[in-house]
Amino acid sequence: MKREKFSTKVLAEVAIFAALAFALDALQGGIWRGVFFNGGSIGFAMVPIFIIGYRRGLLPGILCGLIVSLVQMLGGIYVINASSFENSFMRIMGPFIQIMLDYVLAYTVVGLSGVFARMYANGKSMKSKILWIIVGTACGSLLKYACHVVAGGVFWLSASVEDAASFMGVKSISWGYSFLYNGAYCIPNMLICSATMVVIARFYGQFLVPSTKANKEEAIDAVVQEVETHEEVEEK
Numbered sequence: 001m002k003r004e005k006f007s008t009k010v011l012a013e014v015a016i017f018a019a020l021a022f023a024l025d026a027l028q029g030g031i032w033r034g035v036f037f038n039g040g041s042i043g044f045a046m047v048p049i050f051i052i053g054y055r056r057g058l059l060p061g062i063l064c065g066l067i068v069s070l071v072q073m074l075g076g077i078y079v080i081n082a083s084s085f086e087n088s089f090m091r092i093m094g095p096f097i098q099i100m101l102d103y104v105l106a107y108t109v110v111g112l113s114g115v116f117a118r119m120y121a122n123g124k125s126m127k128s129k130i131l132w133i134i135v136g137t138a139c140g141s142l143l144k145y146a147c148h149v150v151a152g153g154v155f156w157l158s159a160s161v162e163d164a165a166s167f168m169g170v171k172s173i174s175w176g177y178s179f180l181y182n183g184a185y186c187i188p189n190m191l192i193c194s195a196t197m198v199v200i201a202r203f204y205g206q207f208l209v210p211s212t213k214a215n216k217e218e219a220i221d222a223v224v225q226e227v228e229t230h231e232e233v234e235e236k
Contacts, residue, residue: 006060010210014052014060018067021048021107025072032185038152039078039102040185046110046144046193050137051200053114054208061114065107073103080155094155101151106144113140121209126202133201134194141190145182152178 028043035041049068053061082094116136123129153175200207 010056010060013056014064014067017048017052018064018071021045021064021068022071024048025068025107026075036181036185038181040148040182042185042188042192044193044196046107046137046141046189047196047200049107049110050113050140050193050197051207053111053140054117054120054133054136054197055210056114057117058112058114061111061117062108063111065109065111066104069104069107072107077103098151098155101147105147109143109147110140112143113137115139120201129201129205130198133197137194137197138190141186141193145186145190148182148186149175149178152182 022045024043024047025041025045028041028045031043032041045068049061049065052064077099079095080098082091085091085094113136116132116139120129120132120136123132
C-alpha cells in the first residue's frame with residue numbers, strides 16, 4: 001500500500017489534522033503564556049502530526065507539520081537583531097536561518113516520525129507496534145528540540161546574553177542555557193505526546209490505519225466468516 005500518495009482524501013486529512021495541531025498549539029500557548037518568557041509551551045500539539053505521519057506516511061506527515069508552522073507564523077514571529085554579529089554572512093542570513101529553525105522547521109521535523117509508519121504497520125505484535133510508536137515520537141520530538149536548541153545557542157543568547165546572565169561570557173552559557181531552557185518544555189512535550197500516542201495505538205489503533213477499500217473488504221469478510229461459523233455451530 002502506498003501510504004504517501006497525495007489523493008484528495010489524504011490532503012483533506014492533512015488539512016484537518018494540521019488545523020487541530022494549530023488549535024492545540026494556540027491553546028497551550030495561551031495557558032503557558034508568561035511561564036516561558038522566551039517562548040515555549042507544554043501540551044498535545046504534536047499529537048495530530050504524529051497521527052497523520054503514522055496514518056499516511058512520511059510526506060503527508062512533513063506536509064502537515066509544515067502547514068502548522070506556516071499558519072503559526074501568521075500570528076506573529078520574533079526575529080533577532082543580527083547587527084550584533086561580526087560575521088557579514090550571519091548579519092545577512094542570520095534572521096532567515098533563525099526563522100527557519102524556530103518557526104518553519106520546528107513543527108515540520110515532527111512529521112519525520114512518518115518514516116516509522118511502515119515499521120509500525122508491519123509490527124507482528126502490539127509490543128512491536130508500541131516500540132515503533134515510541135521510537136518515532138521520540139525522534140520527531142528530539143528533532144524539534146534540536147531546532148530550538150541550535151536557534152537559542154547560535155542566535156538568541158549570543159545576541160543578547162545580558163538578559164540571561166550579564167556577569168558571564170556569551171560562550172560560557174549560551175549552549176548550556178539553550179539546552180536547559182528549551183528542554184524545560186520540549187522534554188515534557190515528548191513524554192506527554194509519546195504517552196498519548198501509545199494509548200492511541202493500544203486502544204484506538206484505527207486512527208493510525210487509513211480506511212481503504214481493501215480494509216473494508218477484509219472487515220466484511222471477517223464478519224461474514226464469523227456469522228457462518230456461528231450458524232454452523234447452531235446447526236450442530
